[in-house]
Amino acid sequence: xxMKRIFNQGLAHLAARWPALSDKLVASFNPVxxxxxxxxxxxKSLAQSKIAxxxxxxxxxxxxxxxxxxxxKGDPTFRIIDAQTIAGDYKITHDYYDHGDADRDLNIxxxxxxxxxxxxxxxxxxxxxxxxxxxGHIDGRHVETLVxxxxxxxxxxxxxxxxxxxxxxxx
Numbered sequence: 233x234x235m236k237r238i239f240n241q242g243l244a245h246l247a248a249r250w251p252a253l254s255d256k257l258v259a260s261f262n263p264v265x266x267x268x269x270x271x272x273x274x275x276k277s278l279a280q281s282k283i284a285x286x287x288x289x290x291x292x293x294x295x296x297x298x299x300x301x302x303x304x305k306g307d308p309t310f311r312i313i314d315a316q317t318i319a320g321d322y323k324i325t326h327d328y329y330d331h332g333d334a335d336r337d338l339n340i341x342x343x344x345x346x347x348x349x350x351x352x353x354x355x356x357x358x359x360x361x362x363x364x365x366x367x368g369h370i371d372g373r374h375v376e377t378l379v380x381x382x383x384x385x386x387x388x389x390x391x392x393x394x395x396x397x398x399x400x401x402x403x
Contacts (some may be wrong), residue, residue, distance in 0.1 A: 234378035241327050248330035274397055281396035284360035285313070288368025289334060289403035292325025293318065294314055298325035299367035306370040308378040310386055313363040328369040329403050340377065341403045356377070360395050368403055 290299050292311040300307040324331045334340045350356045370378050
């Protein structure tokens with residue numbers, strides 16, 4: 233494993249354990265801001281809605297290509313997640329947060345079991361068979377790719393799936 237990956241994983245581990253370090257890291261981050269984020273109000277009840285998960289936790293099925301950790305600017309691609317098999321077949325490829333707990337319990341970053349419970353209870357109408365995962369550390373040249381290409385691809389698929397509500401789970 234390259235030294236940069238080891239450093240990033242170590243820093244994420246330390247930041248998770250020392251809030252003061254985490255606060256300093258967050259304060260040093262300069263996020264990309266947008267005033268053009270589209271908003272689409274929900275026009276039906278959750279009990280009638282089809283829900284999909286979108287996460288920035290870097291999860292993927294074990295047989296899928298891992299997210300690119302060698303590029304310091306991140307990986308603007310996505311992985312399609314199968315709701316039926318992900319609980320027993322996942323890996324997390326993300327060096328910028330400590331995912332030790334999520335490695336043991338997927339629902340911390342991808343609450344598919346909770347959605348299934350809500351569906352059984354009648355709180356939500358349906359759960360999409362397809363969900364989406366990104367590697368949440370995107371910077372520099374990849375921001376444009378994410379915003380202008382990748383996000384549009386995912387939105388197109390979500391519309392084809394007739395998803396009404398997307399639950400974003402950041403990591």
